[in-house]
Amino acid sequence: xxxxxxxxxxxxxxxxxxxxxxxxxxxxxxxxxxxxxxxxxxxxxxxxxxxxxxxxxxxxxxxxxxxxxxxxxxxxxxxxxxxxxxxxxxxxxxxxxxxxxxxxxxxxxxxxxxxxxxxxxxxxxxxxxxxxxxxxxxxxxxxxxxxxxxxxxxxxxxxxxxxxxxxxxxxxxxxxxxxxxxxxxxxxxxxxxxxxxxxxxxxxxxxxxxxxxxxxxxxxxxxxxxxxxxxxxxxxxxxxxxxxxxxxxxxxxxxxxxxxxxxxxxxxxxxxxxxxxxxxxxxxxxxxxxxxxxxxxxxxxxxxxxxxxxxxxxxxxxxxxxxxxxxxxxxxxxxxxxxxxxxxxxxxxxxxxxxxxxxxxxxxxxxxxxxxxxxxxx
Amino acid sequence: xxxxxxxxxxxxxxxxxxxxxxxxxxxxxxxxxxxxxxxxxxxxxxxxxxxxxxxxxxxxxxxxxxxxxxxxxxxxxxxxxxxxxxxxxxxxxxxxxxxxxxxxxxxxxxxxxxxxxxxxxxxxx
Numbered sequence: 295x296x297x298x299x300x301x302x303x304x305x306x307x308x309x310x311x312x313x314x315x316x317x318x319x320x321x322x323x324x325x326x327x328x329x330x331x332x333x334x335x336x337x338x339x340x341x342x343x344x345x346x347x348x349x350x351x352x353x354x355x356x357x358x359x360x361x362x363x364x365x366x367x368x369x370x371x372x373x374x375x376x377x378x379x380x381x382x383x384x385x386x387x388x389x390x391x392x393x394x395x396x397x398x399x400x401x402x403x404x405x406x407x408x409x410x411x412x413x414x415x416x417x418x419x420x421x422x423x424x425x426x427x428x429x430x431x432x433x434x435x436x437x438x439x440x441x442x443x444x445x446x447x448x449x450x451x452x453x454x455x456x457x458x459x460x461x462x463x464x465x466x467x468x469x470x471x472x473x474x475x476x477x478x479x480x481x482x483x484x485x486x487x488x489x490x491x492x493x494x495x496x497x498x499x500x501x502x503x504x505x506x507x508x509x510x511x512x513x514x515x516x517x518x519x520x521x522x523x524x525x526x527x528x529x530x531x532x533x534x535x536x537x538x539x540x541x542x543x544x545x546x547x548x549x550x551x552x553x554x555x556x557x558x559x560x561x562x563x564x565x566x567x568x569x570x571x572x573x574x575x576x577x578x579x580x581x582x583x584x585x586x587x588x589x590x591x592x593x594x595x596x597x598x599x600x601x602x603x604x605x606x607x608x609x610x611x612x613x614x615x616x617x618x619x620x621x622x623x624x625x626x627x628x629x630x631x632x633x634x635x636x637x638x639x640x641x642x643x644x645x646x647x648x649x650x651x652x653x654x655x656x657x658x659x660x661x662x663x664x665x666x667x668x669x670x671x672x
Numbered sequence: 673x674x675x676x677x678x679x680x681x682x683x684x685x686x687x688x689x690x691x692x693x694x695x696x697x698x699x700x701x702x703x704x705x706x707x708x709x710x711x712x713x714x715x716x717x718x719x720x721x722x723x724x725x726x727x728x729x730x731x732x733x734x735x736x737x738x739x740x741x742x743x744x745x746x747x748x749x750x751x752x753x754x755x756x757x758x759x760x761x762x763x764x765x766x767x768x769x770x771x772x773x774x775x776x777x778x779x780x781x782x783x784x785x786x787x788x789x790x791x792x793x794x795x796x797x
Contacts, residue, residue: 338732339707524706524733597710597754599730622709622732629710651728651735 309355310445310505318520326418328356331522341525342624345491346665349453350521350529351512355445358421359499360428363411363437370432371405371412376548376571378558382407387471387486389556391548392424397573397580398544399551400424402536404497406473406486413473413484415446415497417538445505450495450529453517455670458485458496460515465496469672479511490526492533492667531630532623534591534662540602541589541618541632547573549580550634551589552662557581587615588640591662592631592648594655599629600648606635607647607654614639614646623664630664631657677741677781678790684765685741685773687781692747695726696769697738697760700794705731708757713749714771720744722780727770729760742780744773 307328315322320331331353333341344350362371368379377390387406391399401420406413416424421440428438449458459465461478465485468474473486481504489495500508512518527537536542542551560566563578571577594600599622606615620631631648639646642661647654675687682701686694702708712728720726720740727738749771753759760768775781785793 332733333706337707528732598712599710599735601735622730624732 307356309353310502311353311355311509314506314509315353315520320520320522323523325523326356328418330356331520333522333524334520336519338522338524338528339624341519341521342528344519345451345521345525345529346493346625347451348517348519349449349451349457349495349515350491350525351509351518352448352450352521352526353445353509354448354497354526355502355505356418357446358414358416358418358424359441359444359446360414360416360421360425361411361437361439361441362414362428363439364435366432366435367412367437370428370436372561372567373570374428374431374572376557376561376574376577378560378567379405379407379412380567381560384409385472385474387473387488391542391553391556392427393548393571393573393577394544395572396544397547397576399538399542399546399548400427400544402538402542404486404488408473408475408484413499419539441499443502445500445502447498447500447505447509447512448489448495449498449512449518450489450491450493450521451517452494452668454493454495457512457515457517461511467672468496468670470494470669478508481508483508487670490533490535491529492535492663492665493529494668494670528621528624531619531621531632532625532663532665533667534632534664536589536632537619546589546634547577547580547585549577550585550587554581585637587634587636589618589632590635590640591660591664592617592620592633592646592657593660593664594629594631594648594657595645596655597628598650598655600631600650600655600657604631604633605649606633606639606657607649608639609645609647611647611654617648625665632662635659675781676787677784678787678793679739679741679784680793681739682794683738683741685781685784687775687778691775691778693742693744693773693775694769695738695741695771695773697764698790698794699764700797702761702764702768705729705734705736706761707732708760711753711757711760711770713751713753714746716746716749718746720746720773722783729757738770740773741784742773743776745776746771747774748772
């Protein structure tokens with residue numbers, strides 16, 4: 295039986311799948327202004343393992359879906375993000391970052407070139423600020439629309455392709471990080487082969503009114519189970535994927551976060567469109583000089599989870615960093631974490647101490663991801 | 673005759689004839705916490721006051737503690753939970769017990785709820 299949704303004294307929004315979540319026995323929580331399922335009856339570990347073994351269905355309708363159109367759309371986005379949008383081919387998508395004047399990160403997002411327009415998915419907690427910033431900065435050179443009437447579902451796991459291809463064979467021809475308009479069960483959807491779990495999978499943008507029917511159709515397949523935000527977090531953490539607000543903030547630059555790969559050569563010194571985004575001085579300087587700290591993977595040696603906010607020390611008790619994400623990894627079978635350490639400590643194999651309940655827990659710096667990614671490259 | 677009593681924080685203590693109290697958390701508690709992934713048990717001979725932290729537990733989502741429902745000295749701990757913390761979720765009133773205390777003051781049990789009172793208490797939550 296589901297627990298009572300969060301108190302009415304806080305006004306929370308509902309996604310189009312709200313009723314379905316309650317019917318499925320979800321435990322609901324308040325997240326980014328929405329009622330969202332944190333887990334269903336079988337629990338987080340079960341949901342996590344199901345996703346890696348078969349196919350998990352996630353409601354991510356709380357996230358912002360933004361459409362930018364007009365001849366100036368690509369250059370407009372490039373003026374706000376250190377990435378290549380101008381040469382992004384039709385049907386392809388990229389991961390990008392909004393930066394601020396200090397080189398810090400304001401949000402991370404996915405952008406797809408749909409031909410007539412660019413389609414973006416932005417974080418729920420940042421969407422108001424992102425939209426305001428975009429409208430203020432570039433609203434005069436392109437059209438910016440929030441697609442508020444649409445839902446967003448994610449189907450992730452090794453069985454995801456088979457499940458969707460049964461509805462539309464065109465799915466089989468989509469490599470990782472491509473997007474297309476596809477009809478599923480007679481419903482026109484915008485589908486991308488992307489996700490936040492490290493598994494093969496898809497994100498499906500669907501008109502809100504059709505979302506419930508589509509979700510039920512997908513859940514009717516034995517391979518598919520509903521997955522909540524709890525498992526979404528453990529899956530992405532094992533995959534070494536950053537979470538905005540934790541691993542990425544205004545106080546972290548893309549270079550410190552290990553996201554230099556998102557900064558196309560065209561935007562780097564010597565490139566065709568070098569700089570021209572907020573914080574370019576600092577970020578381009580860091581590309582040349584390096585940084586004093588870096589985001590790394592952390593594997594506590596014992597069984598105790600090490601969570602966000604835990605201090606990291608060297609053997610002498612000197613502070614050398616901080617944990618930004620951490621928890622239990624069901625596939626790994628033990629605690630996993632990510633955090634920033636001084637560059638002297640970033641080499642995989644380095645042992646640092648994580649402070650938990652006043653005790654120092656030996657923790658090994660490791661390469662990300664913790665679990666091999668299984669993207670479909672075609 | 674053994675008696676089970678309950679705290680507002682959802683711990684139970686099974687008071688045995690030999691003055692030993694077996695301590696665990698209720699089904700309500702394990703359901704709220706979610707799957708346990710880590711249990712840190714106290715040392716044998718540790719003295720605990722009623723209401724003090726006895727055991728550290730971590731679920732997938734968060735850390736928490738199990739408090740001693742009554743005062744006593746730790747005489748036994750459930751080592752099996754170190755490798756299999758999920759025993760607490762699967763059998764919270766049986767195999768999922770945490771510690772056994774030599775109880776100092778049996779009158780402290782009078783402050784706790786019996787099974788009916790605890791059921792009423794959780795029904796209202």
